[in-house]
Amino acid sequence: MTEQPMVRFDNVSKRYGALTVLDGLNLEIARGEKVSIIGPSGSGKTTVLRMLMTLETINDGVIWVEGEPLTHMERNGKLVPADLAHIRKIRAKIGMVFQSFNLFPHMTAMQNCIEAPITVLGMKRADAEARAAELLDMVGLSEKKDHYPSQLSGGQQQRVAIARACAMRPKIMLFDEVTSALDPELVGEVLEVIRKLGREHDLTMLMVTHQMGFAKEFSDRVCFFHAGKICEQGPPSELFGAPKNERTRQFLHAVLEAG
Amino acid sequence: MIWDWAFAFEILPVLASAAIVSIEATLIGFALAASLGLVLAVVRIAVPWTGWTISVLVELIRSTPLLIQIFFLYFVFPKFGVVLDAFTAGVLAIGIHYAAYCSEVYRAGFDNIHRGQWEASVALNLSAWTTFRDIIIPQAIPPIVPALGNYLVALFKETPLLSAIAVLELMQTAKIIGSETFRYTEPMTLVGLFFLAMSLVSAALIRSLEGLLNRRTMR
Amino acid sequence: MGIRTLVAMLAVALVVIGALATQESYKVFMPGLLQGAVLTIEIAILGSLLAIVMGVLAALARMYGPAPLRWLATVYVEIFRGTSALVQLFWLFFVLPQFGVTLDAFLVAVLALGLNVGAYGSEVVRGAIQSVARGQWEASTALNMSRPQMLRRIILPQAFVAMIPPWGNLFIELLKSTALVSLITLSDLAFKAQQMNQNTFKTIPIFTLVLLMYLAMSLVVTIGMRLLERRASLGLARGKAA
Structure with a gap:
């Protein structure tokens, strides 16, 4: 028996009124695979992550996580739209880091990291704190654990956000343009943490990024999105080295020119 | 029987004529509030040293109950030899009370005018009066019309307080009907429904006005 | 108006009350007025507590409740905002007994004022919840929190700060509205004033004191809410200046 893909988008579409954001998306991501999504703005790439995190509903198709439907559930052998309890069960496998950090401003770095483990996973405070301390150490912020988000730089806030997401022990991590809101000199420290995460943890990672260099070096596969569809995908060496599609070439040319 | 339709229809004309008194009080009171409020807000800008005095005055009026202010005006004027009938004293009190609220609305409107408008007026050597009349007020008023409208509705809902000094408006009339017939259900409920209907209609009007103003400024 | 000015105004008001109270022509009214003020304060406090409870419940019901509850909350808010406080007070006082429900005047006062202000309060709560950034909901979803967990732990603590100033205004409105209870036989401050005025015709001393x-009671509320706001926003703004 072949191993189930970690995530499978099965003919998934997303529309806002007359506007089709994603058009019949089919995408499989293997366990432990690191996939980067690139493409021009408005190509639907962020929507892919948001649908997987259940922040957006889908109009057509099914999303599967480890062979189980996320957006649907089975009832009498048929797939029906999932209820909240089912979504929460499957969603527990997924974590997300946002472009604008979205730390809780009324909680310290430590409190941000233990909130969900205590309330959602029902962990004991001491255990949650021990795990959070480890994670804050991993992102290099042990000393800032009692700081509030407003006291941290953007790069530090984003590293706390990564620690917070990891504290829920997800199997899949989603990174949505996590360096786009940062000053250029702070981008490196965040990317370094993501690299470390990739090395040390057994995580499936899906990231939307504008950092072409990082996508090339870090990912196993790169998907180029255009107008709601995957236009081209492949190993970074191929996609960046010898893009087959004209649109991919144009996009890479424009991005590298600007970078 | 809890609700008597025949009785309700019988008292309807009496209540309707009382409603006219309520509406009169509202319109006169609001005209007073809107104009006095504007005067307060303009004086405050035109004569800077009055700012503090006006703030304290506004705070005083807004911090004390309208009912007490109505009683006060009604009973205190005769002490100075001026006898006001209940309607006049009551409407005056309501008007002054809401003028304090309105002046803050105007003030917010003036504060939203970009500094450059004042500076351009100075550069064109416009007099203070012309600046207000032709430059500031035409820009400041439209955005605050909905806020003023909300105060108009709030003022309307306070007119039943006039019943405390026996003005024959809706509430007083309903109370008299109640005490004469020992039936309060119909008159009181009808009064409530009248206010509810007027409020819902005005809220809808204010909303569409807001939409209209938004479109205008978007253009 | 700055908090210092407010405190100064409160001090002046209290000093003037104190000074007048030593004057022969004012002194006689003090015991009665103070007695009335106690009832006013009692009704204001209980009414405010009811208003908070109703405001939060109605807002949550309207935003997240199942359809019938949402509908019920909307009707409550529209009725109590759409008719005036005095109408509600009189309705509960005069009409309820005709349905066989006779409530004590004090209870009617607390109910009417609390329900009235609670209806306005629900709009405040709703607005404050909606003012919390969307990213906070999304982050809580990504952490797999349940809706009650998000509300209780993430959204409401942040909305709380935004709610304080408008609730301060509502408490002032409620305090002022307590004067209406004098019209349903309760001997509050307004009732005592009116009664003494009728007996003595000393309008100016009585109403000046009242x-x-x-004013002093309103200022206490305003100052208290300002201090609360300052404390509550501390947690959110900590280090922002640095």
Whole structure:
């Protein structure tokens, strides 16, 4: 028996009124695979992550996580739209880091990291704190654990956000343009943490990024999105080295020119 | 029987004529509030040293109950030899009370005018009066019309307080009907429904006005 | 108006009340007025507590409740905002007994004022919840929190700060509205004033004292809410200046 893909988008579409954001998306991501999504703005790439995190509903198709439907559930052998309890069960496998950090401003770095483990996973405070301390150490912020988000730089806030997401022990991590809101000199420290995460943890990672260099070096596969569809995908060496599609070439040319 | 339709229809004309008194009080009171409020807000800008005095005055009026202010005006004027009938004293009190609220609305409107408008007026050597009349007020008023409208509705809902000094408006009339017939259900409920209907209609009007103003400024 | 000015105004109001109270022509009214003020304060506090409970419940019901509850909350809010406080007070006082429900006047006062202000309060709560950034909901979803967990732990603590100033205004409105209870036989401050005025016709001393007393009570509420706001926003703004 072949191993189930970690995530499978099965003919998934997303529309806002007359506007089709994603058009019949089919995408499989293997366990432990690191996939980067690139493409021009408005190509639907962020929507892919948001649908997987259940922040957006889908109009057509099914999303599967480890062979189980996320957006649907089975009832009498048929797939029906999932209820909240089912979504929460499957969603527990997924974590997300946002472009604008979205730390809780009324909680310290430590409190941000233990909130969900205590309330959602029902962990004991001491255990949650021990795990959070480890994670804050991993992102290099042990000393800032009692700081509030407003006291941290953007790069530090984003590293706390990564620690917070990891504290829920997800199997899949989603990174949505996590360096786009940062000053250029702070981008490196965040990317370094993501690299470390990739090395040390057994995580499936899906990231939307504008950092072409990082996508090339870090990912196993790169998907180029255009107008709601995957236009081209492949190993970074191929996609960046010898893009087959004209649109991919144009996009890479424009991005590298600007970078 | 809890609700008597025949009785309700019988008292309807009496209540309707009382409603006219309520509406009169509202319109006169609001005209007073809107104009006095504007005067307060303009004086405050035109004569800077009055700012503090006006703030304290506004705070005083807004911090004390309208009912007490109505009683006060009604009973205190005769002490100075001026006898006001209940309607006049009551409407005056309501008007002054809401003028304090309105002046803050105007003030917010003036504060939203970009500094450059004042500076351009100075550069064109416009007099203070012309600046207000032709430059500031035409820009400041439209955005605050909905806020003023909300105060108009709030003022309307306070007119039943006039019943405390026996003005024959809706509430007083309903109370008299109640005490004469020992039936309060119909008159009181009808009064409530009248206010509810007027409020819902005005809220809808204010909303569409807001939409209209938004479109205008978007253009 | 700055908090210092407010405190100064409160001090002046209290000093003037104190000074007047030593004057022969004012002194006689003090015991009665103070007695009335106690009832006013009792009704204001209980009414405010009811208003908070109703405001939060109605807002949550309207935003997240199942359809019938949402509908019920909307009707409550529209009715109590759409008719005036005095109408509600009289309705509960005069009409309810005709349905066989006779409530004590004090209870009617607390109910009417609390329900009235609670309806306005629900709009405040709703607005404050909606003012919390969307990213906070999304982050809580990504952490797999349940809706009650998000509300209780993430959204409401942040909305709380935004709610304080408008609730301060509502408490002042409620305090002022307590004067209406004098019209349903309760001997509050307004009732005592009216009664003494009818007996003695000393309008100016009586109403000067009463207005000053209401002013002092309003200022206490305003100052208290300002201090609360300052404390509550501390947690959110900590280090922002640095």
